[in-house]
């Protein structure tokens with residue numbers, strides 16, 4: 001696991017955009033897993049800016065991490081809508097996403113597992129205040145696969161800003177932790193002091209279902225891009241800074 005501590009969210013976005021651009025350059029048709037939420041917004045803005053300036057990322061195939069149950073694709077609260085507006089259209093990508101309105105949700109999850117079985121090259125992740133990854137709340141099995149989950153009250157409260165005047169859906173479809181760990185490279189972004197506790201638990205605490213992000217410790221290729229406030233509880237912060245400043249120039253993220 002490589003942890004890179006950067007000054008602010010803009011720099012996190014810039015370095016993350018470099019990682020995505022490198023994937024597009026390296027592979028003719030790479031698969032990019034997309035998270036939603038507030039954290040990756042500056043990254044998606046930076047990628048859209050690069051696309052407007054001629055960087056062609058359209059060879060990438062995008063897959064979504066999770067979706068609310070019961071929201072149609074054109075609902076502004078749905079994650080498909082979020083991704084279409086902010087990433088898929090600006091970059092000219094193809095998107096495979098979960099259908100939260102499918103008649104048979106279990107079958108939809110199985111279908112999605114088959115889509116993902118083709119391989120995800122790079123999965124962008126955020127982390128919840130309670131340590132969730134995707135919508136795998138504390139208590140989720142570390143080997144879980146794509147399935148229906150019930151959101152915790154704290155996550156629904158955290159996401160209420162996206163749902164003015166209506167309730168945050170109670171149920172979601174989410175890639176499982178085991179599914180996420182199948183991606184070749186995981187890119188976790190964490191910004192802001194509010195994420196410091198969850199991040200420290202994920203990176204430095206025991207591997208436990210109580211901290212779903214701690215499952216990242218089991219993956220062979222994880223890059224964590226974190227701003228100063230989010231890194232404030234990492235006991236290894238100085239070591240991460242030292243390692244990064246002495247990183248061999250030939251070694252990419």
Ligand code: F6R
Nearest residue numbers: 035036037038039126127128134
């Ligand atoms: C979103 C997702 C969630 C978010 C997490 C952090 O697709 O899967 O795990 O990454 O809730 O959300 P923000 O970035 O809004 O703090």
